[in-house]
Amino acid sequence: MMSMSDSSLIFRTALMPASQAVAWYLVLRQRPLLAQVWKIALFYCIWALHNKYADGVTQELGQYSMGLLALAAYFNHRRASIAATVLVLINYLLALGIILSLTAHDMAMKSKNRDDWLGMTWAHTFQLYVLSNLALWTLVLVELMQQPTPLEYSVINGE
Numbered sequence: 158m159m160s161m162s163d164s165s166l167i168f169r170t171a172l173m174p175a176s177q178a179v180a181w182y183l184v185l186r187q188r189p190l191l192a193q194v195w196k197i198a199l200f201y202c203i204w205a206l207h208n209k210y211a212d213g214v215t216q217e218l219g220q221y222s223m224g225l226l227a228l229a230a231y232f233n234h235r236r237a238s239i240a241a242t243v244l245v246l247i248n249y250l251l252a253l254g255i256i257l258s259l260t261a262h263d264m265a266m267k268s269k270n271r272d273d274w275l276g277m278t279w280a281h282t283f284q285l286y287v288l289s290n291l292a293l294w295t296l297v298l299v300e301l302m303q304q305p306t307p308l309e310y311s312v313i314n315g316e
Contacts, residue, residue: 163275170279173286176200180293190300191238195230198223198245222248235301242298249294252287 183193205219222244229237256264261284265276268283 166269166275166279170275170282172204173282176204177286177289177293181289184293184297184300190297190304191230191233191235194238194242194297195227198227198230198241202227218248218251219245235304239298239301242294242301245294246291246298249287249291253291256284256287 180197183197184190187193202220202223205217205223208214209217209220222241226238226241226245229241259267261277261280262272264283265272265280269276269279
């Protein structure tokens with residue numbers, strides 16, 4: 158029989174690729190972009206708050222960058238969204254440094270205090286999750302930077 162911590166870890170491990178699938182779908186298929194970005198960022202902000210306060214992950218910083226991005230995108234502020242996306246990327250670059258400096262085994266032991274199949278599955282999933290997020294938020298940044306400013310938009314549309 159699985160303990161509650163096993164069930165919780167299975168759920169959280171599965172949530173990483175599931176959330177990325179939804180995020181990629183929203184970014185690639187739905188428009189306008191900022192209307193999708195604020196929803197994604199709000200989800201990850203709530204997840205980071207849970208990690209920090211419910212799970213006691215003291216080094217969690219995602220609530221700040223994702224919270225700023227959720228607000229900027231919600232209010233359709235392109236420049237603030239660009240700046241907040243840069244902060245999100247910086248956070249994932251910090252996580253990349255961690256996953257590059259540790260083996261999956263060491264990461265599972267350090268983060269989850271276990272080296273069984275579940276701990277190793279979590280570690281490998283986390284590695285892919287970080288890489289996927291780096292690609293996702295880089296794409297968001299590029300798309301935001303390519304969007305016309307309000308002045309450019311009015312010139313393009315003859316307003």
